[in-house]
Amino acid sequence: MSAPAAGRAAVVLDDGQLGVLARMLGDALERRTPPGDCADCELAREISRIGGADGVFPAEPCEACADDLAMSDEYVALAAVFGIETES
Numbered sequence: 001m002s003a004p005a006a007g008r009a010a011v012v013l014d015d016g017q018l019g020v021l022a023r024m025l026g027d028a029l030e031r032r033t034p035p036g037d038c039a040d041c042e043l044a045r046e047i048s049r050i051g052g053a054d055g056v057f058p059a060e061p062c063e064a065c066a067d068d069l070a071m072s073d074e075y076v077a078l079a080a081v082f083g084i085e086t087e088s
């Protein structure tokens with residue numbers, strides 16, 4: 001574990017605070033994990049289906065979904081720092 005950056009205090013969370021943080025990250029993840037059902041992704045999926053692909057999720061998610069995916073990865077990484085297990 002790296003030392004806190006200058007000007008930042010190292011904090012130790014109690015179990016209650018850790019629980020709140022876990023819920024926060026869970027909510028954030030739920031918000032950011034893209035269902036891949038936005039109009040752009042739906043269109044890309046339809047095109048890939050017509051093209052004979054499995055049509056599960058577009059190989060290239062739209063920009064908004066890609067951003068959400070990147071952010072949810074960051075949330076999962078932050079949760080891991082606190083030892084918080086995230087779903088999926």
Ligand SMILES: [Zn+2]
Nearest residue numbers: 038041062065
């Ligand atoms: Zn999308």
